[in-house]
Amino acid sequence: MAVIKIKENYCKGCLLCLPVCHNNSLVVSTTINEQGLHPIVFKEGSVCDGCKKCAIMCPDVAIEIYT
Structure with missing residues (x-):
């Protein structure tokens, strides 16, 4: 399971x-x-499998994935 960090600002x-x-x-x-x-x-209770598609798609580099 991966850990996702979103830099909300x-x-x-x-x-x-x-x-x-x-x-x-x-x-x-x-x-x-x-x-x-x-x-x-x-989303609380959700699972991140670490595919990193969201981080790649983010134009503001606001998403970090740690596996």
Whole structure:
């Protein structure tokens, strides 16, 4: 199992990572980050298998995956 870290203040909420996550482990946060945007967060109780597709897709390099 991999560990995912999302730098919420880097995320602009472009949602490009959502469709590439085959585990549906990412959701839009209900809170607002420092930029005034709703960032992506890792859904509690979800599993990350470390495929890194979301990190590759992120234009802001806001997602880090540790395996």
